[in-house]
Amino acid sequence: MDFGPYLMLAIMEGALTAAVLALTASGLALVFGVMRVVNVAHGEFFMLGAVLAWWVSQLAGGSPVWGFLLALCVVPLLVGVLAAAVDMTILKRINYDPERTIVATIGILYILQQVTLMTYGPEARPVAPPFNTRVALPWFEMSNGALQLYWPWGLSITSYKLFVIGAACVVLLGLWALMTQTKLGLLMRATEQDREMAHAFGIPVQRVYAIAFGLGAGMAALAAVLIVPIQQAHYLMGGDPLLLSFIVVIIGGLGSLPGAILAALLIGLSDGIISVFFSPTLAKIFATLLVAFVLVFRPNGLWGTRNS
Amino acid sequence: MLKLETVSAGYGAAQVLRGVSFEAHPGQILCLVGRNGAGKSTTMKAIMGLLPLMEGRVLCDGAVLSDLPPHKVPALGVGYVPQGRRLFGALTVAENLAVGCLTFGKGNAALDEVLEVFPRLKERLAQRANTLSGGEQQMLAMGRAMCLRPKVLLLDEPTEGLQPSMVAAIRSAADHMRQQGAAVVLVEQRLDAITALADQVVMLENGHLRGTLTRSQLMTEDRGLLEAHLGV
Numbered sequence: 001m002d003f004g005p006y007l008m009l010a011i012m013e014g015a016l017t018a019a020v021l022a023l024t025a026s027g028l029a030l031v032f033g034v035m036r037v038v039n040v041a042h043g044e045f046f047m048l049g050a051v052l053a054w055w056v057s058q059l060a061g062g063s064p065v066w067g068f069l070l071a072l073c074v075v076p077l078l079v080g081v082l083a084a085a086v087d088m089t090i091l092k093r094i095n096y097d098p099e100r101t102i103v104a105t106i107g108i109l110y111i112l113q114q115v116t117l118m119t120y121g122p123e124a125r126p127v128a129p130p131f132n133t134r135v136a137l138p139w140f141e142m143s144n145g146a147l148q149l150y151w152p153w154g155l156s157i158t159s160y161k162l163f164v165i166g167a168a169c170v171v172l173l174g175l176w177a178l179m180t181q182t183k184l185g186l187l188m189r190a191t192e193q194d195r196e197m198a199h200a201f202g203i204p205v206q207r208v209y210a211i212a213f214g215l216g217a218g219m220a221a222l223a224a225v226l227i228v229p230i231q232q233a234h235y236l237m238g239g240d241p242l243l244l245s246f247i248v249v250i251i252g253g254l255g256s257l258p259g260a261i262l263a264a265l266l267i268g269l270s271d272g273i274i275s276v277f278f279s280p281t282l283a284k285i286f287a288t289l290l291v292a293f294v295l296v297f298r299p300n301g302l303w304g305t306r307n308s
Numbered sequence: 309m310l311k312l313e314t315v316s317a318g319y320g321a322a323q324v325l326r327g328v329s330f331e332a333h334p335g336q337i338l339c340l341v342g343r344n345g346a347g348k349s350t351t352m353k354a355i356m357g358l359l360p361l362m363e364g365r366v367l368c369d370g371a372v373l374s375d376l377p378p379h380k381v382p383a384l385g386v387g388y389v390p391q392g393r394r395l396f397g398a399l400t401v402a403e404n405l406a407v408g409c410l411t412f413g414k415g416n417a418a419l420d421e422v423l424e425v426f427p428r429l430k431e432r433l434a435q436r437a438n439t440l441s442g443g444e445q446q447m448l449a450m451g452r453a454m455c456l457r458p459k460v461l462l463l464d465e466p467t468e469g470l471q472p473s474m475v476a477a478i479r480s481a482a483d484h485m486r487q488q489g490a491a492v493v494l495v496e497q498r499l500d501a502i503t504a505l506a507d508q509v510v511m512l513e514n515g516h517l518r519g520t521l522t523r524s525q526l527m528t529e530d531r532g533l534l535e536a537h538l539g540v
């Protein structure tokens with residue numbers, strides 16, 4: 001394959017990584033932004049999303065389309081409600097104290113992981129994608145001075161991967177609309193700015209926190225439902241998304257949603273491109289170096305101007 | 309209207325207020341005075357339910373305000389303009405006012421009135437609050453509380469560090485709220501403002517109540533007492 005089509009292939013793989021990462025990381029950024037809580041259990045809500053997606057698609061039986069659609073609607077909701085309950089029973093009780101929430105969410109991480117191991121087991125299980133046709137992608141070449149499209153051999157992507165990229169864009173747009181255009185978004189952003197003043201103007205901060213925590217976990221679960229037909233569900237799968245989300249949230253500026261999404265694009269695309277042309281290990285080295293660089297030289301994030 | 313009964317409060321174990329009682333009446337301005345650290349801002353926070361009371365209670369219109377969770381307090385018609393403004397900095401002017409309007413639904417009439425009192429805000433609705441000038445920020449803090457159509461309005465040093473024209477705008481807004489029948493509690497350090505505005509003066513010292521003056525007392529014998537309690 002020529003360089004151009006090869007690059008295109010790498011970009012498509014990178015876009016898939018970026019899409020899933022943007023969903024997961026924006027959940028983490030939301031929770032950190034609104035509540036100032038570092039949710040170490042975020043990856044486990046992702047894992048739970050994948051495992052529940054497998055479970056729901058088994059229950060539904062029949063055609064994978066219905067199982068998948070059902071999982072897509074129900075699983076993020078289930079995980080969100082569970083997370084909101086965790087917030088109200090555990091985090092509320094320790095009054096969102098920064099250090100204690102870290103320890104508490106580490107505890108939640110192990111509880112979720114071990115309960116999954118005890119019930120779901122140690123196997124990695126696949127979920128059938130609802131559709132999975134190959135879509136050939138065109139590339140262009142110059143012939144006789146005119147631009148011509150052609151379909152190079154090997155340049156293709158599955159329709160399901162395209163769907164994941166598209167779905168992630170739609171969900172992120174929806175999240176943006178929720179935060180900027182709705183009353184709930186206003187409540188969350190006001191609480192983020194000043195918890196005490198939020199109280200003083202009648203905002204039920206406790207409820208806003210539970211919703212934000214549930215929404216953040218639901219985003220991770222949604223990302224997992226989307227990726228599980230490509231990746232398989234396993235009780236230890238939460239580690240990577242957690243680490244990558246932290247990387248993305250630090251690069252994007254702590255708690256900034258647009259920053260997290262931009263950073264997910266940067267990390268996802270560079271991961272795709274470096275993995276295809278060099279090696280996946282080099283891609284991880286790049287991401288880690290970038291975080292170190294940001295922490296040293298731009299502690300507010302690459303795009304951060306935030307002063308707190 | 310607003311009544312404190314032997315209120316004691318503080319931060320954690322550190323007690324600041326020690327048995328403070330006073331009553332603010334509708335259509336009047338009560339000036340709360342005292343030196344720096346006397347506990348004026350702490351009194352405001354205690355009224356808003358932002359600090360747990362160690363003793364005593366706060367009543368508003370007969371309802372026991374201090375039994376409510378803090379976010380239920382504004383629903384009784386208590387508006388708060390804190391010291392240092394405490395705006396929602398990353399939100400726009402319009403969004404800050406919208407937060408003020410939350411408690412009483414859409415509240416468009418209240419919002420229109422605020423924009424009439426502070427026309428400067430109207431020109432800057434889409435601007436982020438933390439990019440406003442100091443005076444505009446104070447107007448916004450005031451407007452945000454006025455959106456509640458408060459029956460009780462708590463103003464904590466609203467003219468601190470402002471130029472004279474801004475000070476006048478803020479004071480006339482306070483006066484406007486008094487004429488609307490609100491009970492205004494104003495923390496103020498400047499003697500000229502106190503003598504111009506106060507219907508009643510409450511003096512604090514080290515968290516203790518050191519007496520109250522009515523308007524007529526203020527104009528005559530007890531000037532010296534008042535001056536001793538100002539942080540100047």
Ligand SMILES: Nc1ncnc2c1ncn2[C@@H]1O[C@H](COP(=O)(O)OP(=O)(O)OP(=O)(O)O)[C@@H](O)[C@H]1O
Pocket residue numbers: 319322324342343344345346347348349350351391539
């Ligand atoms: N968040 C806090 N934690 C602990 N102590 C506090 C806190 N805020 C205020 N204090 C203490 O409470 C006392 C009263 O403070 P307060 O802010 O009520 O004073 P003030 O009368 O408003 O003074 P100023 O005129 O300077 O605004 C002070 O001794 C202060 O150190």
Ligand SMILES: [Mg+2]
Pocket residue numbers: 348349350391464
């Ligand atoms: Mg003060």
